[in-house]
Amino acid sequence: MKLRLIRRDSASRLAMFTAPVLALVFTCLASLVLFAALGKDAGAALHALLLKPFLSWYSFSEVLLKMAPLLLIAQGLAIGFRANVFNIGAEGQFIVGALCASALPVYFPDGDFPMMLPAMIAFGALGGTVYALIAAALRTRFGASEILVTLMMALIAVQILNYLLLGPWKDPRGFNFPQTVMFPDNALLPILFDGTRTNISLIFSLLASLFAYLMMQHHFRGYQLRTAGLAPRAALYAGFSAPRMVWLGLGLGGLAAGIAGASEVAGPLGQLQRSVTSGYGYAAIIVAYVGGLNPLGIIASSFLISVIYIGGDSATVSARLPVAAVEVFQGLLLFFYLLTFTLIRYRIEFSRKVPA
Amino acid sequence: MSQPALLRLAKVSKRYGTVQANKEIDLEVHSGSIHAVLGENGAGKSTLMKLIYGVEQPDAGHIYWNGQEVHLARPSDAQALGIGMVFQHFSLFETLSVVQNVSLMIPGKPADLAQKISDLGDQFGLSVDPHAMVHRLSVGERQRVEIIRCLLLNPKLLILDEPTSVLPPQSVRRLFETLRKLQAEGMAILFISHKLDEIRELCDTASVLRSGEVTGRVDPREHDARSLAQLMIGREMPNVAHAAPRPPREERLRLNALSHPRASRFGTTLEGIDLKLRSGEIVGIAGISGNGQQELAALISGETRAQEPGMIEIMGKKVGHLGPMARRKLGFAFVPEERLGRGAVPEMSLADNSLLTAHSRNMLSRGFIRRSVERAFTRECIDAFDVRTPGPDAEAGAMSGGNLQKFILGREIMLNPDVMLVSQPTWGVDIGAATAIRRRLLDMRDQGCAILVISEEMDELFEMCSKLHVLHKGHLSSALDAAETSPQEIGRYMIGAAT
Known part of the structure; x- marks a missing residue:
């Protein structure tokens, strides 16, 4: 029997919805085998991974807290990805956004700066954008691959962070820990739900999603970006400026990552510390692709990935799952998703004919 | 036996x-x-x-x-x-x-x-x-x-x-x-x-x-x-008898000693190309692909910028430095030889493919896409140009070459261009569609459009054009009167035996 992929006349709506579900089912089946092989209670592990995040209001609010930066960064990245502009270093733009936002509370630790919080967000946004646009300049001017440039600039950002935390920005009363002073109250984002850590950055992310949806699905600029990504020669034929797509794709990605970075230090961290490099920038790449680079899909995928993160934390504790196994679970999910994603544009045909 | x-x-x-x-x-x-x-x-x-x-x-x-x-x-x-x-x-x-x-x-x-x-x-x-x-x-x-x-x-x-x-x-x-x-x-x-x-x-x-x-x-x-x-x-051969062209009028496209170095080792360097195209005429460029056809088309369309603005003139304006959009604003339209990936985006619907070049036809409101206008335009194109497709939502990539070509040609014609460049109009297109395409181009000519056709099919060029050039190794021959030359003479130019 032979298996063949046949291109569909148009993308299947049914497959668009069933693909993520199928991916989840396959992932669960594969991880059941994997966890059992590790000698762990596979049922308990899956319970912790997928159900626990929903079983208490607090863990659910933690899911929302994690979701905010992932969603925001992923929306920005997806815009670039749609145009074949591959910003792999959102982590760097995220860190630079956090750094720029932290500058204000570090130099005004008593909070005597007008419009502290809006200014921090603006600084973060600006920092992230400018940092990403360096890659845009190198790509449009010299043809340097933005994949490499953004990735290497992310490493540089980590070193800048280390330098500041170990040197000039170190909290003098912080027992030599590499972290800044705790931010004053007016440098912290308002909490959205009492008794949780979920703050209004979730609203930023949802607004960004709305913006991304309107731009990518209904605005001519988004159409140009999509055309540049799907058929670069058609974009050239129509006269859409390729450099402008690069500037826009990287700039918006950096902007979103910068705001997310600012929200992280003004949110759950409350200070600048090394743990700000938590990998949101890289995870957002996965979020963007699992969401099919579609603004609405990304809302769903950022939620799903956040559930797995929170669930993964609890699985390492309650089911004694090694961290690596949780990472394998996340990897499996992406793998199966890409596999099932093919079904949106292709259908499987079985042919019984045995070649002679 | x-x-x-x-x-x-x-x-x-x-x-x-x-x-x-x-x-x-x-x-x-x-x-x-x-x-x-x-x-x-x-x-x-x-x-x-x-x-x-x-x-x-x-x-x-x-x-x-x-x-x-x-x-x-x-x-x-x-x-x-x-x-x-x-x-x-x-x-x-x-x-x-x-x-x-x-x-x-x-x-x-x-x-x-x-x-x-x-x-x-x-x-x-x-x-x-x-x-x-x-x-x-x-x-x-x-x-x-x-x-x-x-x-x-x-x-x-x-x-x-x-x-x-x-x-x-x-x-x-x-x-x-x-x-x-x-x-x-x-x-x-x-x-x-x-x-x-x-x-x-x-x-x-x-x-x-x-x-x-x-x-x-x-x-x-x-x-x-x-x-x-x-x-x-399966039916009578369609007839392409068409009224004789009226005398051409004002000049709409002009190439002045257009030269351009090749972009890669396997490209073709264009040297000193002169050409005039007037309203109400179809001029053909014969020659075997790979002798500079792609390079020339991209230079005229603006996908490649010329080295000097004055090398290309559209509607009397120097446009060598302008991009495709600016040239289209002057009344230029272009049907490229590659339909999928250049003339149309395979993954997009026909409606979205209308937007590619027809966005200036009232399809945008403050940059937002007016879906109803986009769909109406696409429907009109499908009907007027006999595009066989389920409708405006069908993806371009799922269509046959001939149908997609009719759609792209229709889209460009519906822009009402003053000057049009058509590259390999009937490559991989069946006889019925090819005949329809040629008839459309002749109609456009009669309405006063200036059309430049680049083609490998000599019969097609003789059928439509009043003047012919031959492109060979980046050199363009001088204009030959289609009524006076013969396929044999064109053939000699095609292989470089005549210049």
Whole structure:
């Protein structure tokens, strides 16, 4: 029997919805085998991974807290990805956004700066954008691959962070820990739900999603970006400026990552510390692709990935799952998703004919 | 005939998804015969050849070789029997020499192979230098290399897929002489074509395919082109008689000593190209693809910027430095030779493909896409240009070449351009659609549009154009009056024998 992929006349709506579900089912089946092989209670592990995040209001609010930066960064990245502009270093733009936002509370630790919080967000946004646009300049001017440039600039950002935390920005009363002073109250984002850590950055992310949806699905600029990504020669034929797509794709990605970075230090961290490099920038790449680079899909995928993160934390504790196994679970999910994603544009045909 | 046929197909069928590409095909090919397989694009010719050459396997039916049933699972099975195939698009490595290319498929020492290549060349009029680099060879020479490569495997049956579509008339003559010599040696030849005159001249049998079925088996020498065409398309040949052009008026496109260095090693440098195009006329650029056609089209459309603004003038303005959008604003429209990926985005719906160049037709409101206008435009285009499709939501990538070409041409015509560049308008388009496309272009001309057509099809150019240029190795000939020149003269320019 032979298996063949046949291109569909148009993308299947049914497959668009069933693909993520199928991916989840396959992932669960594969991880059941994997966890059992590790000698762990596979049922308990899956319970912790997928159900626990929903079983208490607090863990659910933690899911929302994690979701905010992932969603925001992923929306920005997806815009670039749609145009074949591959910003792999959102982590760097995220860190630079956090750094720029932290500058204000570090130099005004008593909070005597007008419009502290809006200014921090603006600084973060600006920092992230400018940092990403360096890659845009190198790509449009010299043809340097933005994949490499953004990735290497992310490493540089980590070193800048280390330098500041170990040197000039170190909290003098912080027992030599590499972290800044705790931010004053007016440098912290308002909490959205009492008794949780979920703050209004979730609203930023949802607004960004709305913006991304309107731009990518209904605005001519988004159409140009999509055309540049799907058929670069058609974009050239129509006269859409390729450099402008690069500037826009990287700039918006950096902007979103910068705001997310600012929200992280003004949110759950409350200070600048090394743990700000938590990998949101890289995870957002996965979020963007699992969401099919579609603004609405990304809302769903950022939620799903956040559930797995929170669930993964609890699985390492309650089911004694090694961290690596949780990472394998996340990897499996992406793998199966890409596999099932093919079904949106292709259908499987079985042919019984045995070649002679 | 007492002897069994060399190749016999009995009720061979092949289906791709919902498309029945071949339906119960019966075919007999005898040694020493040149057998034509005639049909429009999409009639199932290519599928049939793939089945015979073992690239694909039939769903049903039987294939017999010298009376024995055979199963061809892969091309090497077919080659082992003695079936050779020369594809329409050559599969040679440009960076290797002729003998190196040959040695990739044929075992043997390079020196021996070079000798064999020369011998075969002398024997069958296929002369080519075994040590020449392929990228330096003309199209005709490359085809000879492909044929030699097949002959070295001692085939009994040689399949040629649209072999003349890329050749200038002189090379076609030469190819026919070669094929007749091979025929005299007892070889069977399957000659796939949609060019009726060639088939009538060369072949002794013709199987006509239409919509995947054999609709006729005739001796083409006993039929005229008109009745063959009728067998092929199933109805009367459409007539393209058209009013004579009125005298052209003001100048709308002008190239002034347009020169441009090639972008890569395999590109073509354009040198000192002069051209004038006026309202109400169609000017044609003949020549074999790869002589600067793509480069010239991209320079005129603005996809490549010219080195100086004054090298290109549209509607009297210097535009060499402007991009495609700015040129379109002046009233320029362009139908490129590649439909998928350039003229249209395969993954997008037809409606979204309208937006690609027709966005200026009131489709945007503050940058937001007005879906209703977009759809109305697309519907109008589908209706007016007879695009066969489920509707504006169908994806461009799922359409046949001819239909997509009608859509792209329709979209550009609906922009009401003053100047239009059309590159290879009927490449891979069936006769019905090609005729419709040509008639549309003539209508546009009569309405005062200035049209420049770049094409490899000489009949098409003579049918539409009042003036012809020939592009050869980056040089454009001066304008030839279509009424006074002949295909032979154009052919001499195409191979560089006249300048």
